[in-house]
Structures are given as structure tokens and as C-alpha cells.
Amino acid sequence: MTKNTVGLSDADVARVLSRRLSGLDSGDGSGVSAPSLFVRFSSPAEEAAPAVAEEGPITDQALNDFTRWDEFLAWALNTVRSSAAFAVDPQGFVIGSSGNVPEDGFEGTGAELSYVMSQADVMDPEMGGLKSVGLEFANLRVTGFRADLGGAEGFIIAFVDADAFNSTARDQIARQLEHSFSVLL
DSSP: OOOOOOOOOOOOHHHHHHHHHTTTTOOOSOOOOOOOSOOOOOOOOHHOOOOOOOOOOOGGGGOOOSSSHHHHHHHHHHHHHHHHEEEETTTTEEEEEEOOOOOTTTTTHHHHHHHHHHHHHHHHHGGGOOOEEEEOOOOOEEEEEEEOOOOOEEEEEEOOOOOOOOHHHHHHHHHHHHHHHHOOO
């Protein structure tokens, strides 16, 4: 392998992927372990180690110190199990992307997604502000949410063909974005 599409220098991301691949985490968010087809052997160090407590709610999870959009988006890709992700600024310009990015990037898609979300905001003011939007096309799905936290008002984080995009994942990504936002700009 001479080309890696995703860098895994983040120990938390590596742990999540390892648990998912080994069958300890089914990946569906149910918390039920998938049955393993392999016999698991433990080292003497693992047997002597104390039991690790289950992860707490999102607010207790450690935050990463991302310095670039591609790092943040690669982490977000793994959070929602998506093929690509991109970030759009309040003016509709794509400011970062990661994953399987098409040759022409996501410039047009980012601008149109920004427009769609602004139009959805005026549908019925009594419903409150739009949190996320999901668009399903014949060949792919685009899901995005507006990050309205701290200094990130109007920024959109979007995913292509995300498998696990839900309110918990959205909140986790928004919390991480709020933590890293001042450095990412």
C-alpha cells in the first residue's frame, strides 16, 4: 500500500475502528456486541489490567485538537461512516474536504446545499431553526447540518452517503467543531 486515503494518527479513531473491525462494536449504536467469528486471545497484560469503564455520554468524551479542516473532516467521516465530507462557509464556499472527493470538488454542491438550507429556514418560522437536511438522489445521499455554535454560525458540515448520521453523531461533531473552530479558521 503506497497511498492511504485516511490518516489514523488519532488514537481514539483507531480504537473505534479497531473495535468495529474486531466485532466488539456492531457500529449500529445499539451497544450490543456483534458475535465474533474468531477466537480472541488475550495477553497476560490484558488479563491483569483492570476493567475499563464504558464510555460516558458525549459530553464526557475527550476532544481532539485539530489544526486543519482535513484532519477534522477525516475524524468526522469515521464518526458517521461516510465516503466523503466537506465544510462550507457562510457564503457557500467549500473550505475543506476529505474522503472520496470528486475531481471537481464539492464547490457546486456546497453552494447549492447552503442555498437549500437557507430556503428551508423560511418555510415555517414556528418550527424553529433548521438543524440538518438530508437529500437522497438516484446515485448518492448528501446530509448536512449547520453548525450554530459559538463562532461557527452558518458553517455547514456535509457528508456523502453517511451510514450513521443521527442527532447524537451531529451533536458530537458540533461539539468537536466548537472546540477546534478558532484554530481551523
